[in-house]
Amino acid sequence: MNNIKQQALLAMARAYYDRGVCLQYDQRSMDRVLELTPRRRKRLPPEAANSQEILFLDCSGFVSSVYYNTFGYMPPQDLTWHMADRLEGRIYYKTLTGEETEEQKIAIEDEIRAILQPGDMIVYARTTNSGHVFLYLEDGECTDCTCKGRDSYDYNNRKNNIYDRCEIWRRPLEVFFDWVDGVPLRKNRIFDPRVNRIAIIRPMDLVGDPLPQALLRIGAAKDLRCEVTNSAPGLQQAWPGGRVDYRVTVKNLSAEARTAHVTFCPPAGSLLVEGTDTRLNLAGGEEAACTFTVQVEAGNQNLWLEGPRVTVNGLEIYAYRVLLGKEPPAWLPGLCRDVAADVAKGTDALEAAARAYGAFGIPVDGTPGRWVGTRFFLHDSTKGDCLSRQPQQPKVDLAVYSGFGGTGVITPEMATQDGMRVTLITRRDLQPGDLILCSDDGFCEKSYTSFFDGEALHGIFEAGEAPRTLSGEAADAFIDSLFGRFAFVVLRPWQAS
Numbered sequence: 132m133n134n135i136k137q138q139a140l141l142a143m144a145r146a147y148y149d150r151g152v153c154l155q156y157d158q159r160s161m162d163r164v165l166e167l168t169p170r171r172r173k174r175l176p177p178e179a180a181n182s183q184e185i186l187f188l189d190c191s192g193f194v195s196s197v198y199y200n201t202f203g204y205m206p207p208q209d210l211t212w213h214m215a216d217r218l219e220g221r222i223y224y225k226t227l228t229g230e231e232t233e234e235q236k237i238a239i240e241d242e243i244r245a246i247l248q249p250g251d252m253i254v255y256a257r258t259t260n261s262g263h264v265f266l267y268l269e270d271g272e273c274t275d276c277t278c279k280g281r282d283s284y285d286y287n288n289r290k291n292n293i294y295d296r297c298e299i300w301r302r303p304l305e306v307f308f309d310w311v312d313g314v315p316l317r318k319n320r321i322f323d324p325r326v327n328r329i330a331i332i333r334p335m336d337l338v339g340d341p342l343p344q345a346l347l348r349i350g351a352a353k354d355l356r357c358e359v360t361n362s363a364p365g366l367q368q369a370w371p372g373g374r375v376d377y378r379v380t381v382k383n384l385s386a387e388a389r390t391a392h393v394t395f396c397p398p399a400g401s402l403l404v405e406g407t408d409t410r411l412n413l414a415g416g417e418e419a420a421c422t423f424t425v426q427v428e429a430g431n432q433n434l435w436l437e438g439p440r441v442t443v444n445g446l447e448i449y450a451y452r453v454l455l456g457k458e459p460p461a462w463l464p465g466l467c468r469d470v471a472a473d474v475a476k477g478t479d480a481l482e483a484a485a486r487a488y489g490a491f492g493i494p495v496d497g498t499p500g501r502w503v504g505t506r507f508f509l510h511d512s513t514k515g516d517c518l519s520r521q522p523q524q525p526k527v528d529l530a531v532y533s534g535f536g537g538t539g540v541i542t543p544e545m546a547t548q549d550g551m552r553v554t555l556i557t558r559r560d561l562q563p564g565d566l567i568l569c570s571d572d573g574f575c576e577k578s579y580t581s582f583f584d585g586e587a588l589h590g591i592f593e594a595g596e597a598p599r600t601l602s603g604e605a606a607d608a609f610i611d612s613l614f615g616r617f618a619f620v621v622l623r624p625w626q627a628s
Contacts, residue, residue: 133269135349136202137249139341142348143201144266144274146177147193148299149356149384153180156278156298157187176200178449181358182380183365185293187283187554190264193276193299194252197266201345202338206252211262214254215328222246223331229324236322240308243331252332253307257325267304274301286538289615290608291555344447352446354385359441359450366534366553366560366621368454369436372429374404375453380420381443383413395423396440398452400431431455434525434532454532456525456626459562462491463625467563467584474582474598480590481580484566488624495529495624502568503575506530506620507540516573517541518618520552525626531565534621536614539573556610556621558583566622569613581609 133141147154154177174196180186188196191211198204208214215224223246225239243253249269256262265275276299283292307321321329362376369375381391391411397403406423413419427436438450466487473483485497496502503509506528507518519542525532533552542551553560561567563585571577571594581590587602592609601609613619 133249135346136335136338136341137269138349139345140197140201140250140266140335141268142353143177143345144197144268146348146356147180147197148274148297148301150177150180150186150299151297152293152295153182153184154186154188154276154297154299155283155293156189156276157283158189158278174199174205176449178358179451181360183360184451185555188276188298190276194264194266198334198338201341203342204334204338206332206334211254211264212256212260212328214252214264214332215256215262215330217330217332220332220334220337221330222251222333223329225329227322227327227329229327231322236308239329243329244304246331247304248333248335250333250335252334254330254332255321255326256328257323258327259325262326265307268301271304272301273304273307274299276300284614286615289612291611291614347444347446351444354383355389355391355443355446356382356384357391357443357446357448359438359448361451361453363453364451364559366454366531366556367562368456369427370456370458371427371431373458374424374426375401375436377406377423377425377439377441377450378420379423379441379443379448380418381411381413382418383415386415388415389413391419391443392445393421394440394442397423397425398437398439400433401425401427401436427455456623459564460491460625463564464585466491467582470582471584471587471589471600474589475600477598479580480582480598481566481568484580484582484624491625493624493627495622499580500570500575500578502620502622503570503573503578503618506535507618509573512541515539518573525623527627529622529624529627531621531623531626534560535619537569537616537618538614539617556613558607558610561610561621562623564623564625566624567610567613567619568622569616569619571617573617 175186191209195206198206208217247267251267252264253267254264265273267273278298285292358380360378363369379393383389391413393409395406402425404424404426409421411419433455436453436455438452441448441450470483470487474480481499482497485495488495506521508521510517510519518540520535523532536552561583565583567581569579577594579591579594581588581592587600588606589600591598
């Protein structure tokens, strides 16, 4: 019988698994000077993966998130090849030569199986400064975060490979020992010839009691899958005096009937105008939802409307914050038509937008390349030039808060601050009048701009091209490619003070 700490941890791991396709794998999700990538989400609870927001994790990010949200404990090593060499909590360590006999491999497997307890981290490192980590659950089952096939983002081809399945796996331990005549049957196996170190770490010996919220997952909130979505997700926005709808969805994953008590406390700077605490009576396997509407206070001048406090049977359900700004002006549709017409005549999108916005008293620098120097710092790294975002001031620098990224963009806060920058952009996130500024180098010598009119993109989409228009799937493919480019930022000039 598992103790309370093990039960809480296993329930947390199960909660991530239950997010389904809302949770995806990204092998290069660590933002480091040595590995510049567009994604980093860590420490977020399972409910941060919902039908509006995909949560991207790698193997170490998944294991760390499970422990952090169960105990408030973050493993001190983030990279698997560092984890394999840690001493604290390590109960097993083995170096491999790649020339082990079948008898030696059987002996190592037997040693590992004899040691494992629920919650143990099994880590192996390769000679290539890479590796893998997974959690042992119980009864010969383990869980990990990895892909089957390509990584979730194809950086070389600037193409998102979001799968139609969850990338959190629950599978028998045998999977990691699959080998025949010394050859591993699958990728990410312990006896891969490149693996040179194996370790088992037991954080359970280092952590304290489970957090109260974690205990609810094996108590009042057991077998409930919950999420909070809102009417202004991603880079969409609300404004003072406007309204935001929040939908709380609860699914009963058990076969028995359950009651879910939903409570809602509106964010600071807003008033609840519709909805009340609700009890949802759910049959086995049933899903139900309730909606709450808040009105943003007229004097709220913050950049964000923080997430409301939502609980289901006492369990706090993560709710994303909403970007605040101005209500779209009445003249915006006309401006969009004018800019689209100018680009169709061969005018650069940034130049056309600068002229159009200038007519309404909103200055936009129409000089190609100038935007990088005012919105990013340029640095050197072992990978070459890289950029970090300057302090964000949407009402001054015109850039949408967190709406930036690219393979050459990095800043230390990305490793710890949820919302520092977005991890996925679709056409849904853009609003009429937005500009997408891209650069293929740190000095913005290869820069190009496109303009969104609410339906299509107008402008240049590769350095050196002539202006053109993209709509439908072609526009979606370009937006999808942004994270594979060196740098991009989204501007929303009509939000300027």
